[in-house]
Amino acid sequence: MESHVHRRLLAPGALAVSLLLAIPASAADYEPGAPGIGDSYYPAYGNGGYNVSHYDLRLRYQPATDKLEGTATLLARTTQDLSRFNLDFLLDVSEVRVNGTKASFATSGEHELEITPKTPLPKGTPVTIVVRYSGVPSSKQAYGFTSWHRTPDGGVAANEPEAAWWWFPSNDHPLDKATYDVSVAVPDGTQAISNGTPQSVTSRKGWTRFNWRSDKPQATYLATLAVGKFDVTTGYTESGIPVINAYSEDLGDNAGAARASIERTGEIADWLAEYFGPYPYNALGGYVPNVTTGYALETQTRPFYSPRQFAQGPNVSVVVHELAHQWYGDLVSVAGWKDIWINEGFARYAQWLWSEHEGEGTAQELADHVYASHPADDAFWTVKPGDPGPENQFDIAVYDRGALALQALRNEIGDKAFFAILKGWPAKYAHGNATVADFRAYAEQVSGRSLGSLFETWLYEPSKPGAPAARDAKVVASRSSVVKAPKSWKKIAATNSVHDH
Numbered sequence: 404m405e406s407h408v409h410r411r412l413l414a415p416g417a418l419a420v421s422l423l424l425a426i427p428a429s430a431a432d433y434e435p436g437a438p439g440i441g442d443s444y445y446p447a448y449g450n451g452g453y454n455v456s457h458y459d460l461r462l463r464y465q466p467a468t469d470k471l472e473g474t475a476t477l478l479a480r481t482t483q484d485l486s487r488f489n490l491d492f493l494l495d496v497s498e499v500r501v502n503g504t505k506a507s508f509a510t511s512g513e514h515e516l517e518i519t520p521k522t523p524l525p526k527g528t529p530v531t532i533v534v535r536y537s538g539v540p541s542s543k544q545a546y547g548f549t550s551w552h553r554t555p556d557g558g559v560a561a562n563e564p565e566a567a568w569w570w571f572p573s574n575d576h577p578l579d580k581a582t583y584d585v586s587v588a589v590p591d592g593t594q595a596i597s598n599g600t601p602q603s604v605t606s607r608k609g610w611t612r613f614n615w616r617s618d619k620p621q622a623t624y625l626a627t628l629a630v631g632k633f634d635v636t637t638g639y640t641e642s643g644i645p646v647i648n649a650y651s652e653d654l655g656d657n658a659g660a661a662r663a664s665i666e667r668t669g670e671i672a673d674w675l676a677e678y679f680g681p682y683p684y685n686a687l688g689g690y691v692p693n694v695t696t697g698y699a700l701e702t703q704t705r706p707f708y709s710p711r712q713f714a715q716g717p718n719v720s721v722v723v724h725e726l727a728h729q730w731y732g733d734l735v736s737v738a739g740w741k742d743i744w745i746n747e748g749f750a751r752y753a754q755w756l757w758s759e760h761e762g763e764g765t766a767q768e769l770a771d772h773v774y775a776s777h778p779a780d781d782a783f784w785t786v787k788p789g790d791p792g793p794e795n796q797f798d799i800a801v802y803d804r805g806a807l808a809l810q811a812l813r814n815e816i817g818d819k820a821f822f823a824i825l826k827g828w829p830a831k832y833a834h835g836n837a838t839v840a841d842f843r844a845y846a847e848q849v850s851g852r853s854l855g856s857l858f859e860t861w862l863y864e865p866s867k868p869g870a871p872a873a874r875d876a877k878v879v880a881s882r883s884s885v886v887k888a889p890k891s892w893k894k895i896a897a898t899n900s901v902h903d904h
Contacts, residue, residue: 432484433484433485433486433523433524434483434484434485434486435452435485435486435487435488435489435517436450436451436452436453436483436485436487436488436489437450437451437452437489438450438451438489438511438512438515439451440574440576440578440579442576442739442740443739443740443741444739444740444741444792444793444796445564445565445576445740445793447512447513447514447515448491448564448565448575448576449491449574449575449576449578449579450488450489450490450491450574451482451483451488452481452482452483452485452488453479453480453481453482453485453488453530453574454479454480454482454574454579455477455478455479455573455574455579455581456478456479456480456581456582457477457478457581457582457583457584458475458476458477458571458573458581458582458583458584458585458626459475459476459477459478459583459584459586460473460474460475460476460570460571460583460584460585460586460587461473461474461475461476461586462570462585462586462587462588462628463587463588463589463610464557464558464587464588464589464595464630465589465590466556466557466558466589466590466593466630466631467590468539469539469540469541469542469553469558470537470538470539471494471537471538471539471540471558471570472536472537473494473534473535473536473537473570473571474533474534474535474536475532475533475534475536475571475572476531476532476533477490477530477531477532477533477534477572477573478529478530478531478581479529479530479531479532479574480527480528480529480530481524481525481526481527481528481530482526482527483526484523484524484525484526485520485523485524485525485526486519486523487517487518487519487520488517488518488524489515489516489517489518490515490516490518490532490534490572490573490574491514491515491516491565491567491568491572491573491574491575492514492515492516492534492536492568492571492572492573493514493538493540493543493545493568493569494536494537494538494540494543494569494570495536495537495538496508496516496534496535496536496572497535497536497537498533498534498535499516499518499532499533499534499535500531500532500533501518501520501521501524501530501531501532501533502520502530502531503531504520504521504522505521506518506519506520506521507519513545513546514545514568516534516572518532534572536572540558540560540569540570541553541558543568543569545565545568549569550562550565550566550568550569551566551569551570552692552694552695552696554631554651554692554693554694555631555653555693556593556630556631556632556651556652556653556693557589557593557629557630557631557632557692558628558629558630558631559627559628559629559630559631559692559694559707560626560627560628560629561627561629561700561702561707562624562700563624563700563797564624564740564796565624566623566624566626566627567623567624567626570628571626573623574623575623575624576622576623577622577623577624577736577737577738577836578736578738578836579622579623580620580621580622580736580834580836581620581621581623582616582617582618582619582620582621583597583598583599583615583616583617583621583626584602584614584615584616585597585598585599585614585615585616585617585626585628586612586613586614586615587612587613587615587628587630588610588611588612588613589610589611589612589613589630590609590610590611591606591609591610591611592611592632593611593630593631593632594611594613594630594631594632594633594635594649595613595615595628595629595630596613596615596627596628596629596630596633596649596690596705597613597615597617597626597627597628597629597705598615598617598621598625598626598627598686598702598703598704598705599615599616599617599618599684599685599686599703599704599705600615600616600618600645600685600686601613601614601615601647602614602615602616617686617703617704618685619683619684619685619703619834620834621703621733622703622733622736625701625702625703625733626702626703627700627702627705627707629649629690629692629707631651631652631692631693632651632652632653633649633650633651633652633690633692634649634650634651634652635647635648635649635650636648636649636650636662636666638669639669640669640670640672640673640682640687641669641670641673642673642676642681642682644669644672644682644684644685644686644687645685645686645687646668646669646687646688647686647687647688647705648665648666648668648688648689648690649688649689649690649691650662650665650690650691651691651692651693651710653693654691654693654710655710656714657691657710657711657713657714660713660714660715660716660717660718661691661708661710661712661713663717664712664713664717664718664719664721664722665689665691665708665722667719667722668687668688668689668722668726669687671719671722671723671726671757672687672726672729674757674760675723675726675727675729675730675753678753678756678822678825678826679727679730679731679825679826679829680730680826680827680829680830682729683729683730683733683734683829683833683834684703684704684729686704686705687704687705688704688705688706689705689706689707689708689722689725690705690706690707690708691708691709691710691713692707693710694709694710695709696709696711696903697709697711697712697900697903698900698901698903699712699721699724699725699898699901700725700901701725701726701728701729701732701733701746701750703729703733704729706722706725706726706728708721708722708725711900712897712898712900712901715897718894718897718898719757719894720754720757720758720891720894720895720897720898721897721898721901723753723754723757724750724751724753724754724898724901725750725901726753727749727750727752727753727754728746728750730829731745731746731749731750731753731828731829732745732746732747732749732750734829734832734833734834735828735829735832735833735835735836735837736835736836736837737836737837737838738836738837738838738841739838740793740796741790741791741792741839742837742838742839743791743796743797743801744788744789744791744801744805744808744839744862745837745838745839745842747797747801747802747805748788748801748802748804748805748806748808748809749805749806749809749825750802751802751803751805751806751895752766752805752806752809752810754806754891754895754898755769755770755806755810755895757891758889758890758891758895761891763889763890763891763894764888764889764890764891764892765889766806766810766813767810767814767877768889769806769810769889769891769892769895770806770807770810770811770878771878771879772888772889772892773803773804773806773807774807774873774878774879776888777867778867779866779867781867783799783800783803783804784800784804784865784866784867785865785866786798786800786801786804786865787862787863787864787865788800788801788804788805788808788861788862789839789858789862789863790839790863797903799899802899804861805862807861807878808858808861808862810876810878811857811860811861811876811877811878812846812854812857812861814876814877814878815852815854815857815875815876816846816850816852816854817850820849820850820851820852821850823849824845824846824849824850827845827849828842828845831845839858839862843855843858857876860872860876861876
């Protein structure tokens with residue numbers, strides 16, 4: 404008995420180590436979180452030192468003055484011993500609390516809110532951050548622009564790669580996805596549209612509060628808010644997903660074409676599921692506010708469309724593009740903005756597949772047309788879809804040359820492997836992030852082929868792939884078949900302004 408007790412005693416050295424482990428790090432060991440998450444294109448976007456798991460946004464918005472008041476509650480966890488941390492935000496902050504205690508705060512840079520908690524935060528600590536704020540979003544700019552769209556009857560937050568700064572404080576980078584509750588009070592007779600599913604609508608003293616929930620991880624730029632007077636339609640996809648679409652009441656001549664396109668959302672989502680796997684969310688739809696901009700955006704579960712997308716008539720192709728992003732861009736998001744091809748090349752290729760489906764030109768015919776219609780000295784070929792640079796992130800080459808690269812891959816590995824990849828990729832990285840290199844590795848794994856040369860030629864060489872490479876990828880067709888563009892080309896080209904962010 405006695406010897407057993409002695410064996411359990413700690414040696415003096417071990418005792419000292421155990422006592423040291425019980426002592427928290429000194430204040431000197433805590434450091435500020437980085438003011439950027441490490442993106443090579445946008446070094447100041449996002450922040451270091453923590454991850455957010457949930458945003459609870461309780462807002463009040465007055466369309467007449469564009470004044471937004473809010474309380475944002477962020478649930479996060481520290482990833483380092485943290486003395487201070489940043490949020491990305493532009494509006495005026497009146498109070499910040501960290502784990503219930505008031506914290507000091509200051510602004511820096513173009514969009515940084517620096518928060519210093521009363522006591523430092525050890526690594527791995529759950530953190531509740533409450534930010535009270537107000538301001539006029541349309542009066543705020545960063546880097547010389549705004550992502551807030553003022554409309555005749557309200558306002559809209561929608562842009563890429565940044566939109567959150569104008570309406571809620573965040574860790575603004577796709578690497579830090581979170582779930583959302585968005586509650587917005589607006590004057591009676593006005594609606595508030597956001598992502599996900601509606602939870603409730605209540606009215607009190609001249610104000611109506613709309614509550615929305617996104618219960619799957621969502622990147623900050625994919626969160627959206629639209630306040631105005633909308634005509635709302637509801638329905639279900641054939642697979643049972645609820646669809647909510649919203650159209651500004653003052654779309655004018657574009658109203659019919661917008662509805663004729665977006666009301667096919669459920670049909671298109673079910674069709675895309677045949678290629679990409681089951682639709683990944685419990686909500687679906689789209690909205691068209693009366694904005695003056697021209698682009699569309701894949702805001703999660705409820706894409707944003709500008710009225711100009713329908714100025715030339717119905718445009719189902721743009722709906723295909725934005726819904727394809729629900730898998731390629733939303734379900735699987737970029738690890739860095741240089742990986743934008745995984746979003747845009749695939750959404751464009753979905754338009755090519757829709758063209759096949761509609762009998763208006765095969766993906767092969769569209770690839771041949773793209774290859775033939777850009778001569779070797781066209782600047783189109785100097786953009787590298789696999790890493791286009793921030794100035795060319797939304798260049799048309801990322802879309803068209805990006806889709807051309809996918810057709811080259813399809814021809815190289817065959818339809819069976821290619822379509823297995825299209826469906827398997829969103830499942831493999833569901834609700835996460837990935838790089839172009841990850842996609843190449845996955846394509847090589849599924850196809851059993853070495854694809855380095857193909858990816859280098861079609862995604863990274865700043866020049867037009869020569870005739871031998873094109874022949875190898877079966878992209879060259881006879882001249883007679885590429886002089887005339889496929890029937891769908893005009894509709895596809897009409898969506899080119901989706902990239903004019």
